[in-house]
Amino acid sequence: MRLKKQKRHRRTVKFYTACFGFHEPFKVLCDGTFVHHLLVNRIIPADTALSNTLGATVKIFTTRCVLAELRSLGDSYSESLNEARKLMIARCEHEKRKSAVACITEVIGESNPEHFFIATQDADLRKKFQEIPGVPVIFGLRNALFLEQPSAFQHKFAKSAEKDRSHMTQLEYKMLNMSKKKQLATEEEEDSSDVNEGVEGQISGCQALKTNNTRKRTDVKDKVQFKRKKAKGPNPLSCKKKKSQGNLNLTSEKENNHGDGTLRSRSRKRKRSHKSMKFVVTTG
Template identity: 75%
Template sequence: MRVKKQKRHRRAVRFYTACFGFREPFKILCDGTFVHHLLANRITPADTALANTLGAPVKIFTTRCVLAELRSLGDSYSDSLNAARNLITARCDHEKRKSAVACIMDVIGENNSEHFFVATQDAELRKKFQEIPGVPVIYGLRNALFLERPSTLQHEFAKTAEEERSHMTDLEYKMLKVKKKRVSNEEARDSSDANEENEDNILEMQDIKSKVKRNRIDTKDKVQFKRKKAKGPNPLSCKKKKSEGNTNDASGKGGNAENNTRNRSRKRKRSRKSKSTTESNV
């Protein structure tokens, strides 16, 4: 049973967080009957017990009207009054003191903009909050705390809210039209600029092609490179061969020349000193 209860509570908390925007730490608004039930059944500390039921950290609130009502009940609720004074007091806008039920109804309002979990033991108040969308209710049964399941009205309200979110509002539709016009105008400008650029590029390409054609026409008549002409044979290779007689004469002449050089080299030079010495001896 305990595991099933935890699963049911987690499912309900997930529903309120996903559909109505509840965020951690969860805020819990308590009345005098709930505080008295916690003390009577020794469910302390209250913040840990509520955190275990919701599976997340919590902050516990009460109002000045609830404190005034507990004060008016006498000494039997003095412990509950002291415990309620330790809680955070939520701001209630009414100047005159009201009953605890009316005060809590005013704080919650029609939409529960502050995202409060309401903790109460009053059966009539729990029925009223079942008819208001986005108001989860916590109650105690002996020494256990329970989170009520979301009612069919709350489920229907969540479905309609999701459908409304999926469709555009009139203001969003108008904004989208304005954006479409701006985008279409920008695309038209871009396309015109692109066409002009393409035309300029086409003209430039045509000019370049015409210039290239002209240059080709002019260079057709001219010789683009020097052709190699056929040259004559090598004159050294065309010399006539010398006859054998000529070679012998040349060799003979060469031999006489060699002999003459040798004879010249063999002749000794006579020194004048030898002549003078001979004359002196005579």
């Protein structure tokens, strides 16, 4: 059952984050009944229990009117009052003290701009917030915490809001029309400039033809006639001098003659010294 509960809670948290813009750390607004339930059932610490329920880090808030209501209930709620004072205080903009239900409904308003999760044990308050879009409700049952599923009204509101986001608003239509007009004006300017350039090009072409015809008649040579470069000889520094045949013959003779005029063969044979073999004759 725990796995099913966790999956259900994750699904509801994803619904509120995707459709209504909730983000971490999640803000939880508690009333006096919820704080008292946590203490009675020993669901301590409260921040870890709420973070396990929502699957993310949380910040727990309350209001001054909730603290005043707990103070008015007497000594039986003194421990709950001390624990509620440790929580962060959300702003409630009214001068006189109101009931906790009226204060919390005023803080939430019609669209829950602060993205609060409401934690309460009041059944009437839970039903009331089911009819307001984007208000998730947390309640306790014995020693466990539960996140209520989104109501049918909240699902319908989310679908209608998604359709509205897909369509363009009047401001966006005006901006689009203005951009189209600017684009058309720039295109017209470019077309007119292209036409003017074409006319100027035709005029300049006609003038060039006239000047060419006049030049042909007068036989005036505008271009300078350059002299052709003659083929030059090779660089003497890069050329090797030819060797004479006489020198080649002398070098060959020097290589062939060896000391006393005999021809020297290139392949030398190794001279081996044959030692005389001595045979020992044995007399029988």
